[in-house]
Amino acid sequence: MITGARNSIDVPAPPVAPGGFLAGATVLNVTDGDHSLMGVQYESVACFMPVSDVIGDWCVPPVGTLDCAAGTWTVVNGKTFNGVQQLYEGDPFALYQGVECTMQSMEDNEDQAKQVFDYSERAGIDQRLSAFLAADPDIVDVGTGTPAEVLGKLEANVMATYGGVPLIAIPVELIPMFCQDHLIAPNMDGTFSTCQGSVVVGVVDPSAPGVLYAMGRLILVRGPLNTFNAPPQMIPCPDGSFINSPARALAERIYVPVVECVPYKATVSVP
DSSP states (O other): OOOSOOOOOOOOOOOOOOOHHHHHSEEEEOOTTOGGGGOEEEEEOOBOOOOOOOOSOTTSOOOEEEETTTTEEEETTOOOOOOOOEEEEEOOEEEEEEEEOSSSOHHHHHHHHHHHHHHHHHHHHHHHHHHHHHTOTTOEEEEEEOHHHHHHHHHHHHHTTBOSOOEEEEEGGGHHHHHHTTSEEEOSSSOEEETTOOEEEEEOOTTSTTEEEEESOEEEEEOOOEEEEEOOEEEEOTTSOEEEEOOEEEEEEEEEEEEOSOOEEEEEOOO
């Protein structure tokens, strides 16, 4: 038997696995040059004030007191009116992948950079948004507990002030535990669902094991994947020698995340 005479073959690339924040977010893809990639803002009424009961005698009109000097109008048993529209803002961040190779064309280098980026995009977004949530000064820590306890606390807090479907981020290493306890069930799009209908995503975040995040809707403005390349170069040195710089290609994308409502976090106490 002759060994070592290997033939080079073409093998189809594996599909990119869905999941993470990218699967659970409302992704708004924009074109190159869109000003949204410099930061966004919008208004939403999905986060609400606690609903009020109608009190007093329904058959008796409320009695009002006018004080022109103070500029007030006070009504006994009157109704409460809140400024419901809230302004949400987001700032950009960027992710990239770079490759270098001396044995293939510039076009092949760019294609390879795109493929590497596609495979690593989910993990990059997970880690960046997890750090973003951890640093949020408004985040509310609801404590530590078992998987069922922390999931219940997170859903209860989000649902108390958010009328949409909550989004909950669970570290990927804890997903089997939550599935084993029948707390979540997988969907076909890389997400999971809780018994109460919240959307759950498994996030790749080695920096914060055991930490869960819950929030309202996550908006993710996503720019186009831009690629750049540079040919191989011989860089001269003062002593007359040269440094060989191989061909390089870069794939880069800009994102703008926006989280609706106050985010919450909890920590699973793993036995």
